[in-house]
Amino acid sequence: xxxxxxxxxxxVALGMIYGLIAVGYTMVYGIIGMINFAHGDIFMIGAFIxxxxxxxxxxxxxxxxPGAILLVLLVSMAVTALYGWSVERVAYRPLxxxxxxxxxxxxxxxxxxxxxxxxxxxxxxxxxxESLVTGSVELWHxxxxxxxxxxxxxxxxxxxxxxxxxxxxxxxxxxxxxAMRACEQDRKMAxxxxxxxxxxISITFVxxxxxxxxxxxxxxLRYGVIDFYIGFLAxxxxxxxxxxxGIGSLPGAVLGGLxxxxxxxxxxxxxxxxxxxxxxFAILAITLVFMPTGLLGRAEVEKV
Amino acid sequence: xxxxRRTLLGATIAGPAILAAGxxxxxxRGPIRIGMAGPLTGANATxxxxxxxxxxxxxxxxxxxxxxxxxxxxxxxxxxxxxxxQAVSVANQLSGRQVRxxxxxxxxxxxxxxxxxxxxxxxxxxxxxxxxxxYTDQGGWNTFRTCGRxxxxxxxxxxxIADTYKGKRVAVLHDNSAYGKGLADETKxxxxxxxxxxxxxxxxTPGERDYNAIVSRLKAGNIDVIYVGGxxxxxxLIVRQxxxxxxxxxxxxxxxxxxxxxxxxxxxxxxxTLMTFSSDPRKRPTAAEVVERFRARxxxxxxxxxxxxxxxxxxxxxxxKANSVDPRRVAETMKxxxxxxxxxxxxxxxxxxxxxxxxxxxxVWKNGSYAEMS
Numbered sequence: 001x002x003x004x005x006x007x008x009x010x011x012v013a014l015g016m017i018y019g020l021i022a023v024g025y026t027m028v029y030g031i032i033g034m035i036n037f038a039h040g041d042i043f044m045i046g047a048f049i050x051x052x053x054x055x056x057x058x059x060x061x062x063x064x065x066p067g068a069i070l071l072v073l074l075v076s077m078a079v080t081a082l083y084g085w086s087v088e089r090v091a092y093r094p095l096x097x098x099x100x101x102x103x104x105x106x107x108x109x110x111x112x113x114x115x116x117x118x119x120x121x122x123x124x125x126x127x128x129x130e131s132l133v134t135g136s137v138e139l140w141h142x143x144x145x146x147x148x149x150x151x152x153x154x155x156x157x158x159x160x161x162x163x164x165x166x167x168x169x170x171x172x173x174x175x176x177x178x179a180m181r182a183c184e185q186d187r188k189m190a191x192x193x194x195x196x197x198x199x200x201i202s203i204t205f206v207x208x209x210x211x212x213x214x215x216x217x218x219x220x221l222r223y224g225v226i227d228f229y230i231g232f233l234a235x236x237x238x239x240x241x242x243x244x245x246g247i248g249s250l251p252g253a254v255l256g257g258l259x260x261x262x263x264x265x266x267x268x269x270x271x272x273x274x275x276x277x278x279x280x281f282a283i284l285a286i287t288l289v290f291m292p293t294g295l296l297g298r299a300e301v302e303k304v
Numbered sequence: 305x306x307x308x309r310r311t312l313l314g315a316t317i318a319g320p321a322i323l324a325a326g327x328x329x330x331x332x333r334g335p336i337r338i339g340m341a342g343p344l345t346g347a348n349a350t351x352x353x354x355x356x357x358x359x360x361x362x363x364x365x366x367x368x369x370x371x372x373x374x375x376x377x378x379x380x381x382x383x384x385x386x387x388x389x390q391a392v393s394v395a396n397q398l399s400g401r402q403v404r405x406x407x408x409x410x411x412x413x414x415x416x417x418x419x420x421x422x423x424x425x426x427x428x429x430x431x432x433x434x435x436x437x438x439y440t441d442q443g444g445w446n447t448f449r450t451c452g453r454x455x456x457x458x459x460x461x462x463x464x465i466a467d468t469y470k471g472k473r474v475a476v477l478h479d480n481s482a483y484g485k486g487l488a489d490e491t492k493x494x495x496x497x498x499x500x501x502x503x504x505x506x507x508x509t510p511g512e513r514d515y516n517a518i519v520s521r522l523k524a525g526n527i528d529v530i531y532v533g534g535x536x537x538x539x540x541l542i543v544r545q546x547x548x549x550x551x552x553x554x555x556x557x558x559x560x561x562x563x564x565x566x567x568x569x570x571x572x573x574x575x576x577t578l579m580t581f582s583s584d585p586r587k588r589p590t591a592a593e594v595v596e597r598f599r600a601r602x603x604x605x606x607x608x609x610x611x612x613x614x615x616x617x618x619x620x621x622x623x624x625k626a627n628s629v630d631p632r633r634v635a636e637t638m639k640x641x642x643x644x645x646x647x648x649x650x651x652x653x654x655x656x657x658x659x660x661x662x663x664x665x666x667x668v669w670k671n672g673s674y675a676e677m678s
Contacts, residue, residue: 003524006549010516124345126537128568136548145524150548223513224544225537225569227347233511268517274480274507 002142007269008262013153013222015261016160020215021238022245022253023164024208030184030248031204032096034103038087038110040235041118042209046080046216047226048118051127054220064132073217077210084209085202087114093198111231118228126227133221156218163214164254167207171250180204184248244284246297255295336377336629338363338619339398339427340612341391341408341418344383347511347537350565351410355432356381357603358612359407361594366620373624384418386411395421403427404629407615410608412436412482419447428631430619432611435559436486440656445635448653450615450646451608452662454483457558457580458490460664465491465529465556466498472528475504477518477542479534484510487558488533495531503527510538519545527553535560539577540569547573554578562607567672577669582648582662584676585610591647614646621645 021043028036053072054064062068091110095102136150171177179200182190191197219234220226237260245256260280267279287295340359342352363379371377380401382394391414398406399421405428409415415434422429423444430448431439437455440447465474474495478488485507492502503525508518519542522530530546530553532539543555554576561579570577586595586605594613598605605613621644623629626637639657643650652660666677 003520006520006523007517010514010520014514014516119345124349126347126565126569128565130571131544134548136550138550144526146550148550219513223541224571225513225541229346229511230513265517269521272506273518274509277509 002140002145002147003269005140006145006147007265009147009149009153011262011265012258013156013261014265015241015258016156016254017215017218017222017257018234018238018241018260019254019257020160020163020211020218021234022241022257023167023250024212025239025242026245026247026250026253027180027204027208029242031180031201032092032103032187034092035107035239036092036205036208037104037107037235038091038114039208039212040231040238041111041114042080042084042087042231043212043216043219043234043238044118044226044228044231045083045114046076046209046213047220047230048122048127048216048228049079049213050076050217050220051129051226054129054132069132069217069221073214076213076217080213080216081206081210083114084205084212087209088202088205093201111235115228115231122228124228126225128225129220131224152222156222159214159218160254163211164250167211168250170207176200176203240281240284244287244294246294248298249294249296252294252296259295336372336375337380337401337403338377338616339380339382339401339403339406339408341382341384341394341398341406341414342410342433343386343414344381346385346387348386348410348535348560350563351433351560351608352383354563354606354608355408355410355612357598358432358605358609359616361598361601361603361609362613362616362620365594365597366616372620372629373627377620382406382408384409384411384414386414388413388417391415391418392421394418396425399425399427404623404631405430405619405634407432407612407619409434412439412486415439416442416482419444422446426631428619428635430615432615433559433608434483436482437490438482438486440658443656446631448615448618448635448638448657450611450618450648450651450659451559452582452664453658454487454558455490456662457664458487458492459494460666461531461556461558461580462491462494462496463498464666465531466495466500469529469554470500473503473526474500474529474531475506475522475525475527476502476531477504477533478507479510479538480507481510481534483558483560484533484535486533488531491531491533502531508534508538508542510534512538513541514545515542516545516549518542519549519551522546522553523549523551527551529554529556532557536563536566537569540566540574543577544570544573562667562674564606564673567669570669574669575671578677579667579669579674580664581667583665585648588647588649590645590649594647610647614648614651617646618644618651 024039053075057068091106092103133152136148138148140147179195183200241256241260242253245252263280267276342355344352367376382398384391384394395418410433412434415431428446432450435454437453476492478484539557556578559581562581622634622638626633639653642652667674668677
């Protein structure tokens, strides 16, 4: 029981990071119906910007306390958002209105460009950072097994929930959110009604990228090691999460991320670790057979 | 295009030298090309860099001493990123550039598939780091290594664990790579033979960052000792996450932990980690002069630097002795003659291409650096 609880905590903390990245996939898909394959690499860029900011801040002697972490998070969100905006401006906007596959190929190209750019600019070696957030709390002691939650795990869960609450509010309660949802339903009609669709799409990319930056910062703090390639695996998992949750649905992305994190963790906990990914993707495939739109996705209604 | 032009240019410059040297038909064109292949990018790039340092210093030194058979040698490098598929394409590329020998690769998972390409193309291969027994056990004439084998390394690690941690609970983990699984299995075999059975035997997925699920599993199994057959990134993360979860464990690994990057990843959690490696080649009297040369260039000849240097050295010496750079003849000479005087000391090869006297000792991580265990 204690063991299962510990694995639940592990799984939730992992799933939250997947969920944060998945939100970026789902928002972009929702608004322009395109899978932004460069999103995993935007996440990687976010992690690198956090790393650079941490190094700069500690060189500036501003310490590594909660204030520094918050500052790094904001810097990373801002700079990564700029990357997200540029990617959309350079690689996707010129292709809007061309055939469906064009932006998809462009996205794959962008992913390779970003990966190689970081590889060249930062070197191919893994970049470690010392643990900044340490300590853990023992929650419960049962059957000789101490269940603990580390400060970092708690922080990931809290930060993710807060950020998601803020962005959910943004999408459902503000005029910007209304514009986004309008573009999602019918871009042409939204344009006719005076919504600047290009700007709305840009903002969607900016939001997706800054969420990826949050995920990148959490990832860096949690695992302490990043390299130019982390975006690939994390991107694949997060994309899977978005599809499982129902692509286009915000809560679905987080739910999907949580489920993937939990499936991976519990499979590793009770069955053969090496078949973890097989299990995850098998569950994804089975889910999609019975629920083709994912768990919370809406069936696509043919617009007439 | 530029490549071809360079070859032509090379041929023009080396023309007179060829006339002077005469010798085997293989030398008919240009300087002698040798290859170096390893992970110059990716998680194991640190070892690729070590290999490149070793090989390029050796080539510089050999050329300064007059080259091989009166000709200069040119180093071609290939990056396999420790990916078996990329290793095969690098092997084809290097073979296409007419290299006589390839010093490499690093990961056993790369060296083994690449060796098949080299066998077909008639290229000699000397790995300074691939320890999986299968690499030389395949029976090709072209495979050599200057490091030991996992069955030797595992035998020492397994026996040590069984003797030192009698009655303790041991977990054996591996990353399913040719190197990692091979080493873990050999260690497990030796440990079981010495009377200690592991509590948990499991594989993890390399390249991930979150090993908390496995760590919790080890914690539930009250594991005291983790033996990891795998590379330093994952080993560092596992021990870090184990300490974070409040476990009091000792991590034991193989030669792949022999880099300062391990400590950067593990942090203080790496304290007390043990690993097997040859006794420090930097301290051997035969290495003194070359080590000085590396230090003068601000390179720390740690890990596999000197192994790569020695591999290049042996090839050059054998080519001189065989009076040919024909890979088959050099291979034959490498096995039949010897011992070869290298920075590592005298080295001889058996019929398979393995070194005859491997020596593995334990190292321990303390305060961010490693030292031979007394």
